[in-house]
Amino acid sequence: MPEPLLEVRDLTVHFPTEDGLVKAVDGVSFTVQPGETLGVVGESGSGKSVTFLTVMGLTSSGSAIIEGEVLFQGQDLLKLPKDEMRTIRGSKISMIFQDPMTSLHPFYKVGYQIGEAIRTHQKVSKNEAHDQAVEMLKRVGISRPDERAKQYPHEFSGGMRQRAMIAMALSLNPDLLIADEPTTALDVTVQAQILDLIDRLKDEFNAAVVMITHDLGVVAEHCDDIQVMYAGRAVEFGDARDIYYDAHHPYTWGLLRSIARLDSSGRERLEPIQGLPPSLIFVPPGCPFHPRCPYVFDKCRTDVPALIPADGHHASACHLSLADKERIFHEEVMVRT
Amino acid sequence: MGRYLVRRLLWVALVLLIITVITFLIFFVMPPTDPAVVFAGKQPTKETIAEVRRQFGLDKPIYEQMGLFIWHLFKGDAYGWPGLGFSFNTRSPLKPIIMSRLWVTVQLALGAAVVWLALGIPIGILSALRPRSLFDRLAMGFALIGVSAPVFFLGPVFLYVFWFKLRIAPSSGYFPISQFGIVPWFQHFIMPWVVLALLYAAFYARMTRANLIETMGQDYIRTARAKGLSERRVVLRHGLRAGLTPLVTMFGLDLGALLGGAFITETVFNLPGIGNYAIRSAYSGDLYAILDVTLIAGFFITFANLAVDIVYAFLDPRVRYS
Numbered sequence: 001m002p003e004p005l006l007e008v009r010d011l012t013v014h015f016p017t018e019d020g021l022v023k024a025v026d027g028v029s030f031t032v033q034p035g036e037t038l039g040v041v042g043e044s045g046s047g048k049s050v051t052f053l054t055v056m057g058l059t060s061s062g063s064a065i066i067e068g069e070v071l072f073q074g075q076d077l078l079k080l081p082k083d084e085m086r087t088i089r090g091s092k093i094s095m096i097f098q099d100p101m102t103s104l105h106p107f108y109k110v111g112y113q114i115g116e117a118i119r120t121h122q123k124v125s126k127n128e129a130h131d132q133a134v135e136m137l138k139r140v141g142i143s144r145p146d147e148r149a150k151q152y153p154h155e156f157s158g159g160m161r162q163r164a165m166i167a168m169a170l171s172l173n174p175d176l177l178i179a180d181e182p183t184t185a186l187d188v189t190v191q192a193q194i195l196d197l198i199d200r201l202k203d204e205f206n207a208a209v210v211m212i213t214h215d216l217g218v219v220a221e222h223c224d225d226i227q228v229m230y231a232g233r234a235v236e237f238g239d240a241r242d243i244y245y246d247a248h249h250p251y252t253w254g255l256l257r258s259i260a261r262l263d264s265s266g267r268e269r270l271e272p273i274q275g276l277p278p279s280l281i282f283v284p285p286g287c288p289f290h291p292r293c294p295y296v297f298d299k300c301r302t303d304v305p306a307l308i309p310a311d312g313h314h315a316s317a318c319h320l321s322l323a324d325k326e327r328i329f330h331e332e333v334m335v336r337t
Numbered sequence: 338m339g340r341y342l343v344r345r346l347l348w349v350a351l352v353l354l355i356i357t358v359i360t361f362l363i364f365f366v367m368p369p370t371d372p373a374v375v376f377a378g379k380q381p382t383k384e385t386i387a388e389v390r391r392q393f394g395l396d397k398p399i400y401e402q403m404g405l406f407i408w409h410l411f412k413g414d415a416y417g418w419p420g421l422g423f424s425f426n427t428r429s430p431l432k433p434i435i436m437s438r439l440w441v442t443v444q445l446a447l448g449a450a451v452v453w454l455a456l457g458i459p460i461g462i463l464s465a466l467r468p469r470s471l472f473d474r475l476a477m478g479f480a481l482i483g484v485s486a487p488v489f490f491l492g493p494v495f496l497y498v499f500w501f502k503l504r505i506a507p508s509s510g511y512f513p514i515s516q517f518g519i520v521p522w523f524q525h526f527i528m529p530w531v532v533l534a535l536l537y538a539a540f541y542a543r544m545t546r547a548n549l550i551e552t553m554g555q556d557y558i559r560t561a562r563a564k565g566l567s568e569r570r571v572v573l574r575h576g577l578r579a580g581l582t583p584l585v586t587m588f589g590l591d592l593g594a595l596l597g598g599a600f601i602t603e604t605v606f607n608l609p610g611i612g613n614y615a616i617r618s619a620y621s622g623d624l625y626a627i628l629d630v631t632l633i634a635g636f637f638i639t640f641a642n643l644a645v646d647i648v649y650a651f652l653d654p655r656v657r658y659s
Contacts (some may be wrong), residue, residue: 058562090565097563106655107578117564150549168564244589 004031004057005175005208009067013047013232015053020281024050027068028278030235031305032176037202039219039240041255043277048212051229052178057085064097069218073175082307088214091121093171098163098181099133102151111137111149112328116167120173136167139204159190166197170205177202180212195222216255220244226250231278231288234307238314245334248325250293254331287319294327295320349639354407356635361403361627365395370622376425386575393425393624398564422625422650426618433535441511442610445533445602446595448526452534453541454588458581460538461545465580466572468550469568476542483539492532492605500530509607533599544584552580573654582652586645593641597634 013025025047032038040048053059055070057077070077072093076084095105104113112135112305115129125134130149140163153161162182169177179198183191199222202209213219219226220241226235226243228251236249245251254273276290278284284291290300299319309315310322318325373390376382380388390396394405397587409420414425416430423430460480464473507524514522521648552558562568568604598612611630618626650656 044451056563058559088565097560097562098554101559104563105557105575105579106651107582116566121564130620154655165560168560257634273555 002034004071005034005073006032007069007071008051008055008211009069009071011051011054011070012066013050013059014065016063019280022280023232023283024049024259024280025054026283028229028232028234029068030227030234032208033211034175035202035206035208036197037211037222039223040210040212040229041164041214041219041224041226042217044078045231045280046229047232047280048229049180050232052180053096053158053208053210057082058089058091058095060111068326069169087121090117090174092174093176093178094172094174095178095180096165096169096182099185100158101185102164102167102202104156104161106153107139109150110156110164113153114164114171117168120172132171133167136309137164140167140170140201142167142234158186159194162186162190162194165230165289166177166194166201166234167314170201170207173205174207176210178210178212182314185213185302191218196223202218216243216302217259228255232280233288233317234320235289236316237307238316242314246314246326247329247333248294248310248314248322249289249318250320251289251327252316256290256333287317295324342647344400345643347620349643352639353635354562354613357407357628360631361399364622364624365402365626366398369480372425372622372624373641375622406625410632424515424618424623424626426621427621428628431626431629434614434626436634438609438611438614439633441608442596442598442603442612444526444594445529445608445610445637446497447529449533449537449595449599449602449644450588450592452530453537457541458545458584460578461542464542464546465553468546472532473546476484477546480539480542483535485533488536488601489531489605490601491535492529493530495532496605501593503654509605511608517574523584529602529608533595533602541587543586547578548583549576553574553581582649585648585652589645589648590638590639593644594634596637596641598630 002135008031009029011025011028012023015022021149028051029049030038040051042048049058054066055077059066066078068078072088077088079297080088087197104110111130114133115126118124118129118132120124126167134145134149137148142148142160142163143285150155153164153277177198180324182198183194195218198209198211211219211223223240225237227234228243228249230251232317236243236247243252244256247256251273256274257271273292278291286302287300287305290296293300297319303319305317305319307315307317320328373386373393373395377385377389406422412418414422415584416432419432421431421435426435427434460476464476467473485550494507494620500508506519506528510525512525513523545634553572558571558575561571566575583658598615600612600616602608603610603613604616611633614626615630618630
């Protein structure tokens with residue numbers, strides 16, 4: 001096995017607030033291999049965005065308590081001085097965000113904003129940076145890129161702005177691209193284009209991708225591995241096949257049941273997961289999912305389940321026996337999906 | 338842009354015309370005092386009053402007076418262009434009086450603007466970058482005091498403390514730079530500048546803070562950080578650019594309003610500015626003087642509005658005129 005590109009070990013991110021300690025991320029470990037695509041799935045507040053903002057060193061609150069290790073190419077990013085972290089951010093790891101409408105500065109031309117990223121990390125002239133920016137716009141499929149580079153973000157459509165963000169993120173040929181719900185704010189027709197674009201460019205630029213989403217449908221065809229997060233923890237990890245055809249965690253089952261399908265009989269209703277995501281201040285004892293879990297038993301209310309591998313790669317954090325998990329999945333979940 | 342500008346200028350002309358008509362109606366049709374009586378001397382006879390009325394042109398019908406005033410404004414009168422009329426008070430042309438007083442107000446307003454920008458914006462920026470820090474709390478505390486302390490209170494307090502008690506500031510009054518040199522001019526202006534500026538500085542500090550805090554929470558600031566920009570560049574190039582632009586509107590309008598006369602400051606510090614003159618003219622019923630100062634205030638405010646809109650189009654690419 002080659003050295004992982006990114007290895008996160010037992011990461012916790014806690015925010016002290018007036019109401020109490022918000023445990024946004026509570027002991028998460030995972031790896032990203034060079035060139036792979038990792039999907040991170042979970043509801044709002046499951047800690048998926050905070051995990052990767054922490055990897056980027058962009059945790060918004062200065063008072064956040066961060067523990068654990070974030071090893072990127074063997075280097076612990078959490079221990080890096082700010083200046084060195086800045087040289088990695090944007091050049092070796094870059095990130096695109098959920099809402100392309102607000103992610104670009106409204107007062108600067110798109111080409112300038114991309115060029116600014118280039119000039120931050122490379123000693124090139126303004127003109128060279130601009131030329132590179134135009135070239136990047138072309139590569140993300142924007143027509144008439146030289147004209148477009150001289151326009152302001154408000155002259156771009158939502159999909160084009162996300163393309164521009166991708167152009168900016170890839171302009172320094174990063175090893176890792178973090179896409180935080182890159183399609184959530186876009187029209188459905190544009191969503192597929194953007195996902196295909198990321199897929200294509202990932203190979204062209206030879207980058208690994210982390211795709212953060214709340215939509216299991218999105219990650220299915222675009223991700224190698226999938227990590228399901230709940231209440232600041234990883235509850236299931238496996239490759240796309242494991243998650244779709246052999247899911248082991250009741251929360252994942254819930255997510256699978258709530259995907260809308262065109263080929264289902266039509267009279268069938270979507271089954272939402274009952275209840276609400278837990279407060280991150282008062283996380284339920286034992287398994288954090290137990291108040292919403294239909295298969296809950298005594299142990300779930302007291303013991304925190306560990307993320308235990310079932311067969312090498314595929315792991316889940318649930319007290320049910322492996323036999324039960326497979327039985328329930330095939331009898332109750334698979335039937336629907 | 339050209340068409341837009343012409344249209345806006347026509348609007349300005351219309352607004353100024355309406356201001357003129359309204360002022361005319363207030364002071365000529367229903368004057369608080371009859372200027373002819375006031376200026377006819379002690380215990381005037383009916384004949385004297387009638388003679389004064391004739392000399393002042395008050396015996397003509399109102400529309401003729403109004404028309405003549407506007408005509409003179411554009412074409413100039415016996416005292417040159419623009420024709421601002423003559424003062425009943427001194428029986429001399431108003432143009433030199435208005436111009437010299439306007440110059441005093443301009444010095445006061447511009448000096449104060451420099452002071453309040455230099456105080457308010459940096460304080461607001463520092464507060465915004467460290468919200469809820471000790472500096473922020475102190476600064477916003479002072480801002481609250483500044484916002485709540487009116488000039489007619491602050492002015493006398495400053496004079497009492499710095500001139501009467503401490504003797505480190507000169508008394509009030511206007512000392513033109515051309516006559517007395519730069520040092521006495523500056524010494525006499527510094528207190529009015531500061532007193533007038535404090536109120537604005539407090540407002541600007543609070544506005545800057547609020548705008549910048551909001552801007553720094555925007556997604557595009559996170560994008561700028563994600564690019565690996567230095568925090569310095571994030572704040573200066575990305576934060577301030579968006580956070581300070583709205584202040585342009587406020588500044589233009591505030592300065593425009595002040596150029597029309599800083600009534601209280603001029604009065605407290607004995608500065609012969611246009612606001613001070615407006616008050617005196619209103620008391621004595623010096624009709625053309627009142628018209629002139631009202632028009633000048635209206636002119637500055639409408640032009641400030643226009644200037645702000647034009648400048649804003651250059652600063653914010655999302656705003657374009659057609």
